[in-house]
Amino acid sequence: MGDKVRITCVSCPMGCDLEVEVLDKEIKKIEGNRCPRGIEYAKAEYFNPTRILPTTAKVKGGVLPLVPVKTAKPIPKGLLEKAMVEIAQVELEAPIKLGDIVIKNILDTGIDVVATRDLAKK
Amino acid sequence: MNKQSYQLVIVGGGPAGLAAAQEAYDQGVRDILIIERDFELGGILQQCIHNGFGLHFFGEELTGPEYAQRFMEMVAEREVEIKLNTMVLEVSSDKKVYAVNSKEGMLEIKAEAIVLAMGCRERTREAIGIPGSRPAGVFSAGTAQRYINMEGYMPGRKVVILGSGDIGLIMARRMHLEGAEVEAVLELLPFSGGLTRNIVQCLDDFDIPLRLSQTVTKIHGKERVEGVTVSKVDKNLKPIPESEYHIECDTLLLSVGLIPENELSMEAGIELSSVTGGPIVNECRETSIEGIFACGNVLHVHDLVDYVTEESKLAGKAAALYLQGGIKKAKKEVSIVAGDNIGYIVPHKVTEKIEGRKRVELYMRGKRPMKNARIVVMDGDEELFSKKERYVKPAEMISIPLPEKMIEQLASNRVEVKIEEGGAE
Numbered sequence: 001m002g003d004k005v006r007i008t009c010v011s012c013p014m015g016c017d018l019e020v021e022v023l024d025k026e027i028k029k030i031e032g033n034r035c036p037r038g039i040e041y042a043k044a045e046y047f048n049p050t051r052i053l054p055t056t057a058k059v060k061g062g063v064l065p066l067v068p069v070k071t072a073k074p075i076p077k078g079l080l081e082k083a084m085v086e087i088a089q090v091e092l093e094a095p096i097k098l099g100d101i102v103i104k105n106i107l108d109t110g111i112d113v114v115a116t117r118d119l120a121k122k
Numbered sequence: 123m124n125k126q127s128y129q130l131v132i133v134g135g136g137p138a139g140l141a142a143a144q145e146a147y148d149q150g151v152r153d154i155l156i157i158e159r160d161f162e163l164g165g166i167l168q169q170c171i172h173n174g175f176g177l178h179f180f181g182e183e184l185t186g187p188e189y190a191q192r193f194m195e196m197v198a199e200r201e202v203e204i205k206l207n208t209m210v211l212e213v214s215s216d217k218k219v220y221a222v223n224s225k226e227g228m229l230e231i232k233a234e235a236i237v238l239a240m241g242c243r244e245r246t247r248e249a250i251g252i253p254g255s256r257p258a259g260v261f262s263a264g265t266a267q268r269y270i271n272m273e274g275y276m277p278g279r280k281v282v283i284l285g286s287g288d289i290g291l292i293m294a295r296r297m298h299l300e301g302a303e304v305e306a307v308l309e310l311l312p313f314s315g316g317l318t319r320n321i322v323q324c325l326d327d328f329d330i331p332l333r334l335s336q337t338v339t340k341i342h343g344k345e346r347v348e349g350v351t352v353s354k355v356d357k358n359l360k361p362i363p364e365s366e367y368h369i370e371c372d373t374l375l376l377s378v379g380l381i382p383e384n385e386l387s388m389e390a391g392i393e394l395s396s397v398t399g400g401p402i403v404n405e406c407r408e409t410s411i412e413g414i415f416a417c418g419n420v421l422h423v424h425d426l427v428d429y430v431t432e433e434s435k436l437a438g439k440a441a442a443l444y445l446q447g448g449i450k451k452a453k454k455e456v457s458i459v460a461g462d463n464i465g466y467i468v469p470h471k472v473t474e475k476i477e478g479r480k481r482v483e484l485y486m487r488g489k490r491p492m493k494n495a496r497i498v499v500m501d502g503d504e505e506l507f508s509k510k511e512r513y514v515k516p517a518e519m520i521s522i523p524l525p526e527k528m529i530e531q532l533a534s535n536r537v538e539v540k541i542e543e544g545g546a547e
Contacts, residue, residue, distance in 0.1 A: 008318060008321070008322045008326070010318055010319040010322050010323070014318075014512060014513055015318030015319075015321075015322075051323065051327070052173050052183075053299075054171050054172045054173050054185050055171070055299065056171060056270075056271055056274075058274070063161070063162070064272055064273070064274075065273065065274040066271065066272060066273070066274050068171035068185060068186075068187050068271065070171075070173060070185055077327065080299065080327075081299070084299050084300075098187075098188065098191055116171065116185045116187045116188050117168070117187035117188065117190070117191055118191060
């Protein structure tokens, strides 16, 4: 018998409760899914769960003191809190354009943090 | 008073107002004014910095500000006039809009047609009547969202969130990532009002507990919140006194529901629905006053902005047709009725005859979560057709198309929609 891990599939709004049985870092069995997407989701979510991180960065001289930013692609879930700390160090200067790179290759993930709106100068 | 006139005046520059303006322009209306009270367009989307918007409408996943900016650019490309920092004080039944700003002073704007797109507001502590003292530190979730995401203030460090709708869930994650301790998300009902995806990615990801069938029954603290009393509730949602426990916290976020913002509509004498809190409209989203339309969250609170866009384009198009004389009354008026297990349906009636129209889309909400449901559309007492849904959740809107041919051939003048549980098995 391996370890059992519970994962809720969010591929669609059904939200199936999946039970994943793992032995020696190998998935032995996935139960509870009502469609094949559940299997793929469980694998991705077990081996390498990733999330897009939307947050804000400080701005000098803008119409607002913050600009919303996000990781351009999902990053490993375990890095979310570290990424928040790194983004908190940044201070940008207005004006900013949607899509401007705020941090290149955050935490060596190969993924950039980008601005998600235009922000004019005050 | 400074008098002006426009063909079409749109009250509100959020996603609803912007989509209505864009569509009305594309249908040939050139004299359009958008009035917005904030310093910029985009509405509440500007503070919704999380992703998940636009999957239906753009086929890609955007953040709120990204979604807003697309529509701001579309409107900027067209000759739509915009008044920012301008507050509408009154809309009259003869379609005059009274507004004020610091550059032009008081304005009387005559309109041939009006689109109401003022959005919604949050229910407050007063709306749910939580007893206790009145310290600082009680915020509505949306206010806290604006502080954190746009204005750079942190509302507190140790937080309890009441209400597990999507805003409550998203603010739990947001406050956690910004370094606050989120003690719990409490939900009065036995099920969450939020999307499963948000429960997983906002709560489970960060081990934030969701406690169902519980509510805040007292707020403690004099200057600042020092804690809350929480009680479990019974089947009738009444607190069970012996179940009380205390949570220490400095902040309470309330995410306890949204209400369409209809102060202006009410003053204009527009007929409102007691269920949605928004105007009663026909399929063109025209209110009880001819030439005044309503769309977006001022009409009913939507789950996805994509549906707001869809509906607002419909209202914008109808406003254009109205201005161009392209709307004719149908031979008979059909009322659309919410039957068993349905909270409400929009539109409330079908009254117009519009050339080239293929169908009228009906939007509704289920009253409670159900699996393997059958949604049944009745023509009077006869079943017209039905549709299977694997799941029904009050948090998620259901839409059903009523084909034009069916509308023409209706035997009665009453279409009722109901949900039967287990009907799909």
